[in-house]
Amino acid sequence: MMERKPLIAGNWKMYKTSAEAAETAKALLNLVADVRDVDMMIAPPFTALAAVSEVVKNSNVGLGAQNFFWEKEGAYTGEVSAPMLVSAGCRYVIIGHSERRQYFGETDERVNKKIRAALQAGLIPVFCVGESDSERESEKTFYVLDKQVQNGLKDFSSDDLTSLVIAYEPVWAIGTGKTASSIQAQEVHAFLRTLIEKKFENPLANSLRILYGGSVKSDNIAELMAMPDVDGALVGGASLKAESFARICRF
């Protein structure tokens, strides 16, 4: 089996002014300066990208955005494009987060367009999928994930997707303190990897990093990371403080 370098990503959601974000980023850099065997990323709000970019440039922490619009430019009031994120210093972008699907009308079709635009701009897409509580209760988890992956990755070749990262984020575990057990996470991650293997090829399935997200904390990260198909984490609440995020990065 191929070695996959773990990725620990922090999603700061709609928290922190640019001054607060820069301060947290500085504190984080100090705490993880010697971490080499894990890729790390933080995704502050748009307004803090420039300030955080100044802090993390030339460091071992990458910068990510939480969303964008797929057109390069145009009359799209209120939107930000992938090339704009690149120019702000981003290397990663989160796409299809469940909060965007739930509150902002993000659909699989839009997610597909965003993945394409992100790749074209040279950004690493962190493509989020996950089932809701009721979908899990009614045993539709695999059906829902299959649909999200098939539609989200429609019309791509495996060569297009070499940098792709998938984040499995069960909606019932996000911000609820209810983490999926490591067994539940492994079951879904293995399912997703097999899905990618069937849809594309073995090399992509083997090299693909699949992150787990949903109430990841310093006290459950090690157990999750011990699973063979868990290649990292997408962390919300516990990424907002430098100390707790650093502990997770050092799982």
Ligand code: PGA
């Ligand atoms: P959480 O959020 O860690 O606060 O549950 C995870 C996410 O939404 O990415």
